[in-house]
Amino acid sequence: MAIKNPTWFRRILSFGHPYKQSTHRKQYEEIADICGSSPDRVYAIAHGARCKSFIDDSILSELMRMGIVKGDNNALGK
Numbered sequence: 001m002a003i004k005n006p007t008w009f010r011r012i013l014s015f016g017h018p019y020k021q022s023t024h025r026k027q028y029e030e031i032a033d034i035c036g037s038s039p040d041r042v043y044a045i046a047h048g049a050r051c052k053s054f055i056d057d058s059i060l061s062e063l064m065r066m067g068i069v070k071g072d073n074n075a076l077g078k
Helices: 006-013 025-035 039-048 053-068
Strands: none
Touching: 006 025, 025 039, 025 053
16 A cells, blocks of 8 residues: 655654764764754764765864764865
């Protein structure tokens, strides 16, 4: 049986944002405060979202500095 309206089904499955269940939740909130962004955006960048602005680049560098994301400095253009 196909679900006619999958949006309500997705809302039931996701009670809140996935960063709230993450083990790095405190670090995401700390980085969001430092960089002036939201923890949702920090979570998205940590899990592979593209950096679209200078704030996103600073989030990525903080994630790398804290050791949450591994990578080289060439990814940041340095």
